[in-house]
Amino acid sequence: MDGTSESPKHYCGVVGLYAKTPVNIPEKLFFPLFSLQHRGQESAGVAYRKDGETVVYKDIGMVSQVLSRYLDKDRPSKLGIGHVRYSTLGGNKIENVQPIHVACNKGEIALAHNGNLSNSSSIKNNLFQGGSIFQTTSDSELFVHLISRSVQPSFHLALIDALSQMQGAFSMVMMHDDSLYAVRDPYGFRPLYIGTRDDLTVIASETCALDIMKVSDRREVKPGELIRIDDTGITSEIYAPVPEPQRCIFELIYFARPDSQVFGQSVHLRRKQMGAALAIDDPVEADLVVPVPDSGNSAALGYSEQAGVPLDYGLTRNHYAGRSFIMPTTSERELAVRMKLHPVREVIEGKRIILVDDSLVRGTTARILVRLLREAGAAEIHLRLCSPEIRWPCFFGIDIPTRNELISNHRTPEMIAEFIGADTVQFLKLSRLLECVDEPSGYCTSCFSGKYRLAVTIPESEQNLPRDNEPAT
Secondary structure, three states: OOOOOOOOEEOEEEEEEEEEEEEEHHHHHHHHHHHOHHHOOOEEEEEEEEOOEEEEEEEEOOHHHHHHHHHOOOOEEEEEEEEEEOOOOOOOOHHHOOOEEEEEOOEEEEEEEEEEEOOHHHHHHHHHHOOOOOOOOOOHHHHHHHHHHOOOOOHHHHHHHHHHOOOEEEEEEEEEOOEEEEEEOOOOOOOOEEEEEOOEEEEEOOHHHHHOOOOOEEEEOOOOEEEEEEOOEEEEEEOOOOOOOOEEOHHHHHHOOOOOEEOOEEHHHHHHHHHHHHHHOOOOOOOEEEEOOOOOHHHHHHHHHHHOOOEOOOEEEOOOOOOOOOOOOHHHHHHHHHHHEEEOHHHHOOOEEEEEEOOOOOOHHHHHHHHHHHHOOOOEEEEEEOOOOOOOOOOOOEEOOOHHHOHHHOOOHHHHHHHHOOOEEEEOOHHHHHHOOOOHHHEEOHHHHOOOOOOOOOOHHHHOOOOOOOOOO
């Protein structure tokens, strides 16, 4: 529900396939992309090799809408890439739909990118001053410009040259002529996995996309790793010095599917731990723990087990409502929430409810949801968020609103509770969150703390807000 969602938006998901002998690559791309639909619901596309040329098909819409045409007949190929996207930079325009495809002095290149370049403005300005012409407003296009303009004599060296100029988050799959590449930024902000089954190699943003292909022999693409797959086999190299990882902790809080592993950890089990950690510091008495489906399900289970409070499904979700509503007025936003989520009166009437969700951004949807629960007879509503307060923007692949739009920059938890109509609101402490993951120092938590490992530019109007001096909890 664009414009009302309580959770940050992720940018996209990527898939790459390479087969030693020709198979129906476009059809096989459909299924892992469908598994990654949660990472982007606004556009989808594929690129694959056919008779020595790259064929691209992409459009605005869900995977089933855009790519179902590839299920009707055999299209033999040995390699291809795919992409699902949530529009952020540049909006939901057809020219920004990926994969990006170009023919240049380095050959044919097709690219699918997950992440965001923190130095995109300076790169684009330099390219523009040097005469580059841009077809999109996506920072993913900058990468192919850097490759084509490199003075290095080979594609491989031009690729390394381009990567050395990029800062920020990027997990990518790419085709160059008849070779498939996978690359991950040195900080490892976004997840990327590679696996093999029989004669097929699969690269994907999450392991759920490998599971649907029955790929069990798999590993993470390492931070700073560049992998090439062609007829000679698989080669790998670390193309840049690797600092301490800065993996995005929101992948575990919200973005990834619960049945996935990301960063080598079970998403479901980590969310259960977050819910349990939230309950440790929470003395509230209640009758039921109710998750906000689907993102709150695992955390609510952990909360329920830790607190000894029964869990029940007091909210149902209409999965056909989608995530692309743009509702400008209050009444329209409420209708959008009602279309997606609806209380089960028989479960919650007269009950003291602990409502568990992943995060709170603006507070608009939470306010409507609390009203719906009150109307259905909830006696008390205690909102519990399994992330700390979000108070800073992200420059590494998440669409977080401006600081002025983030409710936690203007209201304390007590003020938020009053604003949304809940009895209490509590966030997971940052220290508790970090207890729930392995190697906690290797995670990016800048959206909570404002402490960025890479240089970023925050507008002056966004730098000083009323709660700036309060420490992250």
